[in-house]
Amino acid sequence: MEKKFSKRGTRIDGQSSHLVIDSIDGAEHQRSKNKVTSVISFSSSIICPKLLKAGKVTAGSSKNILTWKQARGTESLSSMTPLFNSYFESKKAIKNEAHGDQNVPDRSNYFYYELHDGKMLYLMTQHGQYSRKNCPFLLCSCEKGEGVMNDDWVCKHINDEEQLRLFSRSQRRWDRMTSKVPSVQWGYKEHMDWASVYNKGNSHFGVSPALLPRSSIRFDTFHMKCALTRNLMSYLQKFLLNQPGGIQENFKLLLKTFWNEYHLYCWENKKSFASFQGNELALFVANESNIKMFLEQHLVMTERLRDILSSLKIFKDIFKFLGIARLCADDDVDAIAKKTHVSVSAYKDMMLKFKDNVKKFYNIGSRTFLSRRGDQGKDETFYMHTLRYYMPSIVETTFERHGVGVGVFNMQGFERRNKESKNIYNKYNNHHGQLITNINRLWDIFEHDVVAV
Secondary structure (H helix, E strand, O other): OHHHHHHOOOOOOOOOOEEEEEEEEEEEEEEOOOOEEEEEEEEEEEEOHHHHHHOOOOOOOOOOEEEEEEEEOOOOHHHHHHHHHHHHHHHHHHHHOOOOOOOOOOOOOEEEEEEEOHHHHHHHHOOOOOOOOOOOOOOEOOOOOHHHHOOOOOOOEOOHHHHHHHHHHHHHHHHHHHOOOOOOOOOHHHHHHHHHHHOOOOOOOOOOOOOOOHHHEEEOHHHHHHHHHHHHHHHHHHHHHOOOHHHHHHHHHHHOOOOOHHHHHHHHOOOOOOOOOHHHHHHHHHOHHHHHHHHHHHOOOOHHHHHHHHHHHHHHHHHHHHOOOOEEOOOOHHHHHHOOOEEHHHHHHHHHHHHHHHHHHHHHHHHOOOOEOOEOOOOOOHHHHHHHHHHHHHHHHHHHHHOOOHHHOOOHHHHHHHHHHHHHHHHHOOOOOOOHHHHHHHHHHHHHOOOOO
8 A cells, every 4th residue: 555655656655643443344246046155355545644635545436445454254253353364464464564764664663453334343352232231332331321311421442451351351261161161051141131230241252452442443324324314214114104295295295395206205205215226315415494384384393303303403513523534724715615625623613513513403303313211321322422522632632643534434345346246256357256356456456546446
């Protein structure tokens, strides 16, 4: 990756701190009557803040992403554990190779981040699942719904040292319980139940915090925005189903102005929104003002409706903020006028507003989409807790350390790489298990910036 920048006459300077973003992502590459073929890709990219601001690299492009390893298999603990171990050991070696070696470039200004979707994060850490009530969140010991029920709740993050202590404690507990004579029934499930209640959700089955410091984890803003949009859509859908008959038909006409018949079918028949792509979900958010106008014209204003309208408006601002990556100096009039960048001073104001917005959004959610009747906080999700309690500090750290927006942590480029890999696999692969063709062609895309098939 360093050589690619150098070949194009752009050296990664040592003046600013660079982001090395690694991502592991599995995707279905082929489906037939007999089987489904899934491929897991290991990919990395270097983002230099200077080049990002200059427009020479982008956060959502796949051209800057090097896919250096692929494996056939599903995202399961048994198949992924050997891959995880070799991956983190090699990453540790790369981090340490510059020390004492004059022939290796100084990488002291590199910061290494893990950017994966929620499923992969829980798989590699083997933390108690986000469906659990006790300690389901990766970086803290909060109970599910605890912050929803308490406006003054303070989420205390677990630092890397404490994460390592909990990891070791889990190992000792497992060794003690499985070595008892006479033997007791103590398997994976029993141990995870214990970990969720007595060990802040942490187990030793995943990658050790010594190899994967939890502080290096970053949460994908792309999947986060999509998940939260689906939550709002589902709540609004249920709300409208309880309204008088003609409302649904009229609202369908509004949806028809930006969605096609398939999306209307899903909405009308209460189908899952999981198949909706990012741009289709973004259209729903972009039409917030039209949706607000419709609801105000057709429904009597109530406290619940007011909360829904407020949540839609606030979320539109949150959605936009999470997508900002490029910042520029306040005196760069051209970039600001073209709306390709956001000025530093404007972003600082937006950061303050973002902190306020997530609090308001969360509080409104406590009365609506995060709670069920008689059970406050029941529907708090992993991404909702992440947005409220993790993202504000990540936003600050990203800006102070790198001078860029939090939108730099975006898996769109990695998702695009999966699509390119699928196309190559289906067009050029012999389908006998060899992934060498895939890797070679993905290398060509990276090395020569060619248009993917």
